[in-house]
Amino acid sequence: MSVIDTLRYSVNALNVFRKHEVPQDVIFFVTSRCNSNCYFCHFREQLGDKERRGRELTIDEVESIAKNFGQIMKLSLSGGEPFLRNDVSDIVKVFVDYCKPQIVDIPTNGSLPQVIAEQVEKILSQTEDTILEIQLSVDGLDKTHDKVRGVRGSYEKIFKTYKRLAEIRRSNTRLKIKMNLTYLPDNIEEIPALVSLFNKEYAFDRLQITFPHGSSIKNVTDQLSYKEFYLLSQKIQLGARIVNRRDLHSLLFRAIKIVKDQILLEALEAGTMSSICHAGEKIVVLDDIGNVYPCEPIWVSVGNLRDNGYKIADVLSSAAMNDFRKRYLGMGKCNCTWGCVALDRAIFSPKYFPKIVFYLLYLLFRQTQEIVW
Numbered sequence: 001m002s003v004i005d006t007l008r009y010s011v012n013a014l015n016v017f018r019k020h021e022v023p024q025d026v027i028f029f030v031t032s033r034c035n036s037n038c039y040f041c042h043f044r045e046q047l048g049d050k051e052r053r054g055r056e057l058t059i060d061e062v063e064s065i066a067k068n069f070g071q072i073m074k075l076s077l078s079g080g081e082p083f084l085r086n087d088v089s090d091i092v093k094v095f096v097d098y099c100k101p102q103i104v105d106i107p108t109n110g111s112l113p114q115v116i117a118e119q120v121e122k123i124l125s126q127t128e129d130t131i132l133e134i135q136l137s138v139d140g141l142d143k144t145h146d147k148v149r150g151v152r153g154s155y156e157k158i159f160k161t162y163k164r165l166a167e168i169r170r171s172n173t174r175l176k177i178k179m180n181l182t183y184l185p186d187n188i189e190e191i192p193a194l195v196s197l198f199n200k201e202y203a204f205d206r207l208q209i210t211f212p213h214g215s216s217i218k219n220v221t222d223q224l225s226y227k228e229f230y231l232l233s234q235k236i237q238l239g240a241r242i243v244n245r246r247d248l249h250s251l252l253f254r255a256i257k258i259v260k261d262q263i264l265l266e267a268l269e270a271g272t273m274s275s276i277c278h279a280g281e282k283i284v285v286l287d288d289i290g291n292v293y294p295c296e297p298i299w300v301s302v303g304n305l306r307d308n309g310y311k312i313a314d315v316l317s318s319a320a321m322n323d324f325r326k327r328y329l330g331m332g333k334c335n336c337t338w339g340c341v342a343l344d345r346a347i348f349s350p351k352y353f354p355k356i357v358f359y360l361l362y363l364l365f366r367q368t369q370e371i372v373w
């Protein structure tokens with residue numbers, strides 16, 4: 001990042017102190033189509049629903065949603081596989097034009113190297129300041145990854161996609177390439193080898209592991225320990241290679257992830273997750289047919305944008321949203337491992353800023369490039 005970019009980034013980051021009318025962290029499931037078959041997918045039921053595909057929001061409808069939304073900090077396009085929509089770059093453009101997100105994050109199974117490279121180049125050419133994070137999902141070494149993803153050859157495709165993205169990043173540092181691994185019973189043993197390989201052989205701007213969530217995969221999460229996940233995740237964030245020390249964005253989000261995992265661990269151990277949760281206030285989830293959800297783990301829709309003139313504010317002030325608040329929030333009635341709420345807690349609560357700055361400085365001045373397992 002140049003000095004001007006750093007200053008602009010820092011000024012934008014001050015947005016967290018503003019009072020916000022709408023959720024700043026928007027997760028948009030742009031499609032229910034997918035070419036993978038992951039057993040831990042919490043959107044699985046919708047992926048198999050063929051009739052649903054004809055009801056996907058059109059780009060004009062997406063524009064109406066963005067037009068009525070207001071300014072946001074971060075947009076994540078999820079799914080399904082987002083790049084199966086051939087208008088992903090148009091979706092990003094309308095949100096950037098109307099909602100001005102600082103960060104657009106797109107998780108992908110990396111199965112379409114050519115399409116992904118083309119769409120990423122288009123997004124970068126249509127935007128000026130927005131940071132674009134492409135998150136490649138890698139869930140184990142070679143055979144394990146293919147088994148978890150349910151498609152042979154997936155592992156190989158990921159690296160083809162990585163190479164295409166690394167080429168683009170050479171001429172545009174707004175593109176960040178992130179590796180995300182979902183912590184699963186199948187891959188726990190392989191994580192040190194996988195992370196060491198990525199640390200040495202590839203230049204990912206960030207490596208991270210995430211804990212799965214969602215009531216539909218309770219049989220999976222019941223086999224896992226959040227404490228063990230936490231220890232591993234901290235080791236990776238503190239120790240993994242720093243590809244570019246001038247990349248303030250990636251270092252800052254690494255520091256935030258360290259604090260976020262700590263917040264989640266404390267809340268889970270104390271059973272106070274719902275009291276720190278701002279589901280529907282700081283974060284909101286939209287699906288491919290316009291339904292609005294305050295949170296992913298509960299997955300209860302509080303209204304549909306098509307029925308509400310594409311106005312998010314109307315859905316979030318509905319009786320259904322009030323009912324959700326009464327039922328789940330602030331009542332100590334739920335406890336979950338959805339990292340996004342803890343991430344927003346870290347970003348929007350000034351009390352965590354000193355900790356974040358501490359870890360940011362630690363990462364900036366740290367010398368080690370190896371993780372000791």
Ligand code: SF4
Pocket residue numbers: 034035036037038040041042043044079080081109
């Ligand atoms: S790639 Fe994502 S959306 Fe597709 S099956 Fe896997 S977890 Fe689900």
Ligand code: SF4
Pocket residue numbers: 273274277278279295296297298328329334335336337338341
């Ligand atoms: S399950 Fe409860 S604590 Fe978790 S995100 Fe949803 S509302 Fe918040």
